[in-house]
Amino acid sequence: MIRTYVGLIIVLALGAIVVSSLSNYSVPLELGSTGHNYTQRGVDDTGSVNLVTAVVVAYRGLDTLGEVVVLFSASTAVVLILTLIPMGANPTPSSSIVSFTAGVLPGAIVLFGIYIISHGHLSPGGGFPGGAVVASAFLLIMLGSNTIPGQSRLLASIESLAGLTFGLLGFWGMMTLGQFLNNKVLPVGSPGKLLSAGIIPLISLVIGAKVASELSGVFASYRKAGGEK
Amino acid sequence: MSLLAAASIGIGVMMLVAAVAALVVRKLISAIIIVAFVSLSASVLFLLMDAPDVAITEASIGAAISTVIFLWGRGKIGGEE
Numbered sequence: 001m002i003r004t005y006v007g008l009i010i011v012l013a014l015g016a017i018v019v020s021s022l023s024n025y026s027v028p029l030e031l032g033s034t035g036h037n038y039t040q041r042g043v044d045d046t047g048s049v050n051l052v053t054a055v056v057v058a059y060r061g062l063d064t065l066g067e068v069v070v071l072f073s074a075s076t077a078v079v080l081i082l083t084l085i086p087m088g089a090n091p092t093p094s095s096s097i098v099s100f101t102a103g104v105l106p107g108a109i110v111l112f113g114i115y116i117i118s119h120g121h122l123s124p125g126g127g128f129p130g131g132a133v134v135a136s137a138f139l140l141i142m143l144g145s146n147t148i149p150g151q152s153r154l155l156a157s158i159e160s161l162a163g164l165t166f167g168l169l170g171f172w173g174m175m176t177l178g179q180f181l182n183n184k185v186l187p188v189g190s191p192g193k194l195l196s197a198g199i200i201p202l203i204s205l206v207i208g209a210k211v212a213s214e215l216s217g218v219f220a221s222y223r224k225a226g227g228e229k
Numbered sequence: 230m231s232l233l234a235a236a237s238i239g240i241g242v243m244m245l246v247a248a249v250a251a252l253v254v255r256k257l258i259s260a261i262i263i264v265a266f267v268s269l270s271a272s273v274l275f276l277l278m279d280a281p282d283v284a285i286t287e288a289s290i291g292a293a294i295s296t297v298i299f300l301w302g303r304g305k306i307g308g309e310e
């Protein structure tokens with residue numbers, strides 16, 4: 001009981017701090033110098049119509065590489081811990097609605113995910129969201145099947161190959177233009193075309209493949225570990 | 230107040246109510262579904278605020294993937310409340 005009240009008081013105090021710090025805040029009507037620079041020069045500079053992708057992949061590509069490393073270490077840790085748990089029995093059969101949907105929808109979902117990945121420099125999306133969409137199709141397949149998934153060497157190879165390619169693309173820029181992950185090792189082309197924007201589409205593809213295979217591996221090992229009670 | 234702002238505030242209030250409901254509701258499965266609803270509302274909110282990139286990520290990871298992970302976890306611990 002005391003714990004509940006202490007928790008409530010802490011939450012209320014935090015809320016008061018947030019409200020008091022927001023009371024002097026007004027929405028800035030003009031962009032800062034960095035944002036102004038990105039919006040003015042972004043499209044000509046990178047060839048990417050979607051400025052979010054231009055910033056995420058081209059201007060701050062090194063941060064994205066760090067993000068990929070974070071996701072990699074997190075999924076490795078999860079899979080390592082889950083393999084320590086003894087393998088469970090086959091899950092309870094899913095209802096006919098779920099198993100029918102799992103037979104019909106995944107193809108369309110994978111196609112949509114590939115669209116999001118490949119058009120990352122043209123329309124909203126990119127490697128991370130598209131990879132998550134593709135992984136959710138595999139999740140649906142696992143939900144519909146009544147057996148636990150086996151080991152997949154293919155997933156692991158796609159994951160390692162994608163990570164390696166990301167690093168090699170970075171070193172390509174270093175070798176030719178003297179800058180890690182330089183976007184201009186491939187021609188920028190005309191903005192709005194599918195094959196444009198330097199190496200942004202390639203990096204989107206690599207990130208998408210890596211995220212999709214990593215998340216699918218985590219789902220598979222999660223599905224495998226332990227029994228359902 | 231524009232229609233867009235009114236819709237945003239309405240969704241925000243709905244999210245607040247649902248988030249509190251997820252804390253106080255007795256059954257675990259109801260809490261999981263309510264959290265998924267909060268995630269989906271956040272995704273719509275991002276879309277209304279001109280951030281479609283974030284909206285796609287929130288819808289696929291927040292609403293779909295984490296909900297299924299929670300449901301599997303609930304199945305494994307076998308808890309009802």
